[in-house]
Amino acid sequence: MSVRTLRIDGRDVASGEGTTVLEAARDAGVAIPTLCHLEGLSPVAACRLCLVEIEGSNKLQPACITPVSEGMVVHTATPRLREIRRTVIELLFTEGNHVCAVCVANGHCELQDRAVDVGMDHARLPYRFPDRPVDLSHQRFGLDHNRCILCSRCVRVCDEVEGAHVWDMAWRGEHCRIIAGLDQPWGAVDACTDCGKCVMVCPTGALFHKGDSVAEKHEDPSRLAALLQARRARQEAP
Amino acid sequence: MNGLRCCASAGCLARGSGALIGALETAISRAELGDRIQLRPVGCLGPCSQGPLLALDPDGDLYAGVGPQDAETLVAALARRLHQGSDQATPLEWAPARGERLDLRAPFFQRQRRIVLEHCGLIDPTDLEQAIAVGAYGQLERVLQGWSPERVLTELQRSGLRGRGGAGYPTGLKWATVARMPGARKVVVCNADEGDPGAFMDRAVLEGDPHRVLEGMAIAAYAVGADHGFIYIRAEYALAIERLRLAIDQAVRRGRLGPALFGTGFGFSVELRVGAGAYVCGEETALIASIEGKRGTPRPRPPYPAERGVGGKPTLINNVETLANVAPILREGADWFAAIGTAGSAGTKVFSLTGHVRRGGLVEVPMGTSLTTVVLEMGEGAPEGSAVKAVQTGGPSGGCVPADRLDTPLDYESLQALGTIMGSGGMVVLDQSTDMVALAAYFMAFCREESCGKCVPCRAGTVQLHGLLERILAGSASRADLDQLETLGAMVMDTSLCGLGQSAPKPMLSTLRYFRGDYLARLEAP
Amino acid sequence: MPVPTKPESFMALEAVLLRHHRSPDSLIEILHQSQNLYSYLSDPLLRHVATRLKLPLSRVKGTASFYHLFRFQPPARHRCVVCTGTACQIQGASALIEAMEESLGLQMGDRRGDGWVSLSEVRCLGTCSDAPLVLIDGTVGRQQSSDGLRRWLQELEP
Numbered sequence: 004m005s006v007r008t009l010r011i012d013g014r015d016v017a018s019g020e021g022t023t024v025l026e027a028a029r030d031a032g033v034a035i036p037t038l039c040h041l042e043g044l045s046p047v048a049a050c051r052l053c054l055v056e057i058e059g060s061n062k063l064q065p066a067c068i069t070p071v072s073e074g075m076v077v078h079t080a081t082p083r084l085r086e087i088r089r090t091v092i093e094l095l096f097t098e099g100n101h102v103c104a105v106c107v108a109n110g111h112c113e114l115q116d117r118a119v120d121v122g123m124d125h126a127r128l129p130y131r132f133p134d135r136p137v138d139l140s141h142q143r144f145g146l147d148h149n150r151c152i153l154c155s156r157c158v159r160v161c162d163e164v165e166g167a168h169v170w171d172m173a174w175r176g177e178h179c180r181i182i183a184g185l186d187q188p189w190g191a192v193d194a195c196t197d198c199g200k201c202v203m204v205c206p207t208g209a210l211f212h213k214g215d216s217v218a219e220k221h222e223d224p225s226r227l228a229a230l231l232q233a234r235r236a237r238q239e240a241p
Numbered sequence: 242m243n244g245l246r247c248c249a250s251a252g253c254l255a256r257g258s259g260a261l262i263g264a265l266e267t268a269i270s271r272a273e274l275g276d277r278i279q280l281r282p283v284g285c286l287g288p289c290s291q292g293p294l295l296a297l298d299p300d301g302d303l304y305a306g307v308g309p310q311d312a313e314t315l316v317a318a319l320a321r322r323l324h325q326g327s328d329q330a331t332p333l334e335w336a337p338a339r340g341e342r343l344d345l346r347a348p349f350f351q352r353q354r355r356i357v358l359e360h361c362g363l364i365d366p367t368d369l370e371q372a373i374a375v376g377a378y379g380q381l382e383r384v385l386q387g388w389s390p391e392r393v394l395t396e397l398q399r400s401g402l403r404g405r406g407g408a409g410y411p412t413g414l415k416w417a418t419v420a421r422m423p424g425a426r427k428v429v430v431c432n433a434d435e436g437d438p439g440a441f442m443d444r445a446v447l448e449g450d451p452h453r454v455l456e457g458m459a460i461a462a463y464a465v466g467a468d469h470g471f472i473y474i475r476a477e478y479a480l481a482i483e484r485l486r487l488a489i490d491q492a493v494r495r496g497r498l499g500p501a502l503f504g505t506g507f508g509f510s511v512e513l514r515v516g517a518g519a520y521v522c523g524e525e526t527a528l529i530a531s532i533e534g535k536r537g538t539p540r541p542r543p544p545y546p547a548e549r550g551v552g553g554k555p556t557l558i559n560n561v562e563t564l565a566n567v568a569p570i571l572r573e574g575a576d577w578f579a580a581i582g583t584a585g586s587a588g589t590k591v592f593s594l595t596g597h598v599r600r601g602g603l604v605e606v607p608m609g610t611s612l613t614t615v616v617l618e619m620g621e622g623a624p625e626g627s628a629v630k631a632v633q634t635g636g637p638s639g640g641c642v643p644a645d646r647l648d649t650p651l652d653y654e655s656l657q658a659l660g661t662i663m664g665s666g667g668m669v670v671l672d673q674s675t676d677m678v679a680l681a682a683y684f685m686a687f688c689r690e691e692s693c694g695k696c697v698p699c700r701a702g703t704v705q706l707h708g709l710l711e712r713i714l715a716g717s718a719s720r721a722d723l724d725q726l727e728t729l730g731a732m733v734m735d736t737s738l739c740g741l742g743q744s745a746p747k748p749m750l751s752t753l754r755y756f757r758g759d760y761l762a763r764l765e766a767p
Numbered sequence: 768m769p770v771p772t773k774p775e776s777f778m779a780l781e782a783v784l785l786r787h788h789r790s791p792d793s794l795i796e797i798l799h800q801s802q803n804l805y806s807y808l809s810d811p812l813l814r815h816v817a818t819r820l821k822l823p824l825s826r827v828k829g830t831a832s833f834y835h836l837f838r839f840q841p842p843a844r845h846r847c848v849v850c851t852g853t854a855c856q857i858q859g860a861s862a863l864i865e866a867m868e869e870s871l872g873l874q875m876g877d878r879r880g881d882g883w884v885s886l887s888e889v890r891c892l893g894t895c896s897d898a899p900l901v902l903i904d905g906t907v908g909r910q911q912s913s914d915g916l917r918r919w920l921q922e923l924e925p
Contacts, residue, residue, distance in 0.1 A: 048541045049696045051736045063735060068541055090732050094701035127725065128705050153694065162823075171829035172536065172694070175519070177704050179694035184824040185810050186832075194823065252894040255907045289896035438852035438891035476799075476836050477892060517795055517834030520890065534794030536833040552792070595854040595895035602896055633853060669853045669895075683856050687890065693833075 009075035018071045025053055025066035028079060035079050036088060036117050038095075039154040040067040041204055042228045044163060047155060052091050052117065055079045063087075089121040096123070097130045098177070100149035101207070108208030109218040114152060115207075138183075140190030143213055144202050146181075151209040153179050157201035160227065169195045203227060242277060243319055244298030246362065247307075249282035250289075250448045251480050252441075252602075257308060258282075258293035264312035272316050277323055281371075284361040284449015288349060289602035291340075296362070300333060306340025314338075348618040349600050354581065356589050357565045358605050361449035366484050369452065369491040377452040378497045380568040381459050385505045393464040394420060397567070399575035401587030406432055406523075406560030407638065407664045409586075409653040415557065418547045419465040422555035427467035429458050429509075430551065430558040432528060433474040433481070436520040437636025438687065440667030442591040443561035445603050447474070447481040450565070451488035455498060455511060457564030460571065462509045465557050470511040471532050476518060485513055520637075520691035524739050525558045527693065538693045539739035560665065562591055582608030586652035590666060596633075597623045597672035612647040616670055627672040631755065635664025637684045637691075638744035640751025641671070660751045662744075677756040678763060681749040682710040688745035699742030702733035706746065713763050720764060727753065777815045779804050784819050791820050798831050807838040843878050843885035845923050847871065847903050852891030854898040859913075863899055864888070866913040870920040884923070 008017050011028050018027040023046075028035050039050040048065040055066045058076040066079070078084070095101075095114060103109045135148035158170040158181060169192055173182040184192035202210040204224045211220050247253075247262050262282055269278050286294040291305035307315075318335035325331070336342055345351075355361075364371040372378075384393055398413030419427060431454060435443040447454060458470045474482055489511050492498040500508035514532050521527045522537040529550050531537040550556020566588060570578045579587045586608035592615060595601045599621040606615060616622065616632055623629045631641040640661030642649060649655050656663050671680070689703040709726045712718040730746035737743045753760060783800040787793035797816060798808065805812055808831055817827040831837045847867055851860045864875055867886050871879070878885035892900055897909035901916060908919065 047695070048738060051697055051738070054736055065541065087732055087736055090729065091697050091736070094697050094705065098701040098704065128729075129708065131704070131708075153700070168823035168826060171823070171825035173825070173829040173832040174694070175833050175835075176690060176692040176694040176700055179700065182825055182828060182832075185813055185828045186825075192824070251892075252896055255894050255897060255909055289894070292896070435893070436890070438856075439854045439895055440891070441893035441895060444893045477889065514796065515799060517799065518836035519834050531795060532792070534790075534792045534796075534830065536830050538833075593895060595898065596857055636853070667853070669857065671857060675857055680857070683851075683853070691890075 007071045007073045007075075009071050009073070009077065011077045012079055016071075020071075022071050023067060024055060024057075024064070024069045024071055024075075024077055027071050028066060028077070033079055035066050036120055037067060038113060038117060038152065038206055039156065041156050041160075041224055043231045044156060044159040044204070044227070047159075050091065050152075050154060052088055054084065054087060056081055056084065085121065088117075089123055092118050092121050092123050093126045093128050095152050097126050097128045098133070099152065100132060100135065105217055106150065106208040107211045107215045107217060107220040108150075111218070111221055112208060113206035113224070135180075138189050139213070140188030141195070141197075141213075142190060143197060144189070144199065145211050145213050146183075146189055147209055147211070148180060149209075150207045151181060152207055153181070154206060155181070156204040156206065156224070157181060157210060160200045160204045164227070164231065165196060165198050165200050167194050167196050167198075170201060200227070242279060243323070244279045244281065245315075246281050246283040246286070246296040246298065248284070248286045248292060248294040248362070249366075250285045250445060251478075252285070252289040253292035253294055254480070256292045260309040261293050261295070261307055261312065264309035265316070268312040268316040272320050274316065274320060274323070278316070278319055281365045282367070283364060284366050285358070285445040285603050286362040287353075287602050287604070288343070288600055290598075290600060291343070291602075295337075297333065301345070302333070303343045303345060304337055304340055305343050307337040308339065311337040311340070348614070349602075349604070349620070352610070352614055352619050353605050354589050354607050355605050356569050356581075357446060357453075357562055357591050358449070358603070359569065360453065361446060364450065366449050366451055367487055369488070369495055369497075372450070372452040373495075376568075376572070378456050378459075378492075380571040381456050381463075381497070382503045384460055384463060384571060385503050385507055390420060390464045390466065393460065393571070396571060396575045397464070400570045400578040401575075402563065402566055402570060402578065403586065403653065404560060405562035405566070405590065405665065407635065407662060409663060412559065412563055415547070415559070416461060416464050418545075419467075419555050419557040422547060424555050425466075426469070426554050427462075427465055428551045428554050428556040429462045429465065429467045429470040430528065430532070430556055431458055431470065431472040431564055432523065432525070432558055432560045433472055433478075434516050434523040434528060435478070435561070435665060436475060436523045437638075437665050437667045439593065439595055439633070439669040440636060440665050441593045442603065442666040444478050444481050445593075446561050446565050446591070447478070448484055451481075451484050452492065452497075453565045453568060454561055455488060455492055457559075457567035458511060459498065459502070459509045460567050461557055461559065461564065463507055465555075467557065468508055468510070470509060471514050471551065472511060473514045473516060473522070473528050473532055475516045482513070482515060489513065519693075520687075521693045521739070521741050524741060526739070528558065529556065536693070538695045539741075541738060562666070583650065583652045585654055590651060590663065592651075592666045592668045594620050594668050594670070596669035597627065597629070597675070598670040599624055606651070608652050609650045611650050612642060615651065615668065616647060620670065623670065623672040627674065629670055630673045630675055631671045631677070633669040633671060633680070633748070634667065635662035635747075636667050637687045638662060638740065638747060639664045640747050641677070641680075641755060643755040660747070660754055662747075677752040677759045678710065678714055681752045682707065682714055684748035685710055685745065688741060692741065692745075696736075696738035696742065698733045699737040699739075699745065702729060702737070702742070703745050705729060706733065706749065710749065713760060716763055716765065718764055723760060723764060777805075777812060780815070780819075789820055791822055794820060794822070794827065794830055795834070798837055802837060807841050809839075840878070841882060843882050845884040845904055847884060847886050847920070848901065849875075849886075849888050850890075850892050850898070850900040850902070851888045852893075852895060852898070854895035855891075855900055858898045860899045862913050863901055863911055863916055866916045867901075867920070870917050883925070
């Protein structure tokens, strides 16, 4: 694999061809915020948090899918990008009903973490207070649409890793909602293997274990990468 | 021999041209003049706002507002003239009861240059033989029998043709890129998902001269090395769908589409795909997803469709009007085409002229024609007692040109400099009664509703922007809200994943640029 | 007409599925034909399509629900549509919507509980020279006035 040298926030970085800017930045110790991205799942570049400036291009590029190239000069934390990230987080907070104080994921929530990162102490945009349902029909898990940020991690993990494809995105625009089966109660969908991977990768408290109460959801989405690693190792074993 | 051409496009059909055609058929057969008067349903004749339209040959006259009640008197007048032994020498003494004979010296007709629409309104779109008689598939045959694909590509590039769907990307370059891609199976897609509200150019072309588009696709396929094509058309265009289905069937049966065309090794098949009500599917990556039977959500580019399109194959996507330009370019030569229009924008452009305008309809003018010419001369300006305030082009991705800038030439760059776009050709004239803030809110509501919901700025940003505009309309917004509107608008443009979100704030920003006073007047007193 | 619920009741769809080689690529075409045949996309119908195309249920419903023209409940007996394309919008579509809402006692986008009538909008029918337009049970009303519309609605069969 040939090597590409580039500059990220003033640091010289050498990365293999085909590496993304996000990976190269993380290797170099530069943290770029993400939400929809999760190692081990296909990238969708939907949350737009990881947008970066690349010199010579007037368009912002999502770091999660942009491959490194020779001589590339990347800026990941300019004032313009900071402002954009704060607005993205505000848009997410105001379109759902995110009440940290009563959430199972309080303290272990990626949306909450990102809000802290970008310094969102209040929302400048009005809250929309949508009327969204909660699905408690599954024996072990629950789905609270109020906390869903439509990152589609659950859809991807269920399809790409578990192979069950219980979840999919349905409807359109502001009416988008993840559905199980034919938009049925989760518990009524035969295809579900009860594996819990969707709960594991959910960045917020939208998908949770039923027993958990406030701040008790301690899932670590990065466990997915370890799980995939282990699975690969087993498959490759003689 | 006299000919009667009656518009059977959706506009005139809605005004009763179907009944008119029926009445004329009856009257002609009752007068036993079937062999002396040929009646043909044809595509769009132009000034739709005056339909149903009827053209008389060989006189070349055009009658407006013709109804079924006029059939008897018209056939009687034609019979009288025929009995006098003449089919043209004397002008026909006849006028429709509630309509009129149009003055073809009017700018509406004189200022047009019909290339894309050259056969639209002349031939019966349901009759392949009539299309062939005026040259349909002639260029395909010529190309297949002696031209290399490279020669086609060179000719297209030299012509200076740019995409008519809105972005204006050089067509020849797009073709050459797909041609260079490795892979034996490539795909040509005709984007007929004409979704901009107020735009109906592609509908008119497909309803009036569908074979022209199929020929363009086949030539494109030969040039880029494709063997299969799709036409993606919006479901709202029932008549265009019907005509296309028929045209594809006819072309296959007549050996104009299918395997081994004109005795060569080249084959090309076309499939029709009907949309299901999603504006975003006009965006090329969303269109590909939809053709593949998926949710019509765009994906980031690269990879561009030229590299990876339908089914992962290299794919060429062109709009209807772009493809309709291909045959005349090859017939008359690249130099001929390049000489029409302006240096940067060659050829003609079809516009659908609607809104607050006295004479609306379909017009085709050389690029570089000014808006003054199109709106004030051809369209004859705003209705009595009113005046033009602005002209909206480019639909939900475009903006407004204020009345004092109507001298702007219609070419890609000049419109862009004004903060709008050429777009696909929708041109909505707005008179002084138009509330520009309400118009901005209207377009934002459109984008809010048509957002696919995949990326955050477009999904949630358009909702917030629409909310802010509604607040301004209600008179309860402050100066800070106006600032927020502009900041958030810029953010949505900069960060959205696809063209829909990236241009959603444009109509709003354009009205803010030219009609800021309309906004300020509505703010709460500080 | 009772809605068929058992797979064997969707026999008419077999020809369509065959014509499209049961290919998932043709899902949208097949949904169009399904809706034409059975008037709307019921859950049993969607389940049948998913099974025959070997697609996950959520993929089929997720795709169908993306597109505005697919219905998941029986269509109303009378379908009233207002065109809200730009030309119609600036020439009085809002007044027509108001007249519709008032006369029918419905909000835009709603369908009366008993299935008698529904009210929806379409973004541009493409015959803008006749703006503003309405469409009632497939019949186009051109250069439609609010008063004329009210009279038209009164004449709808109960």
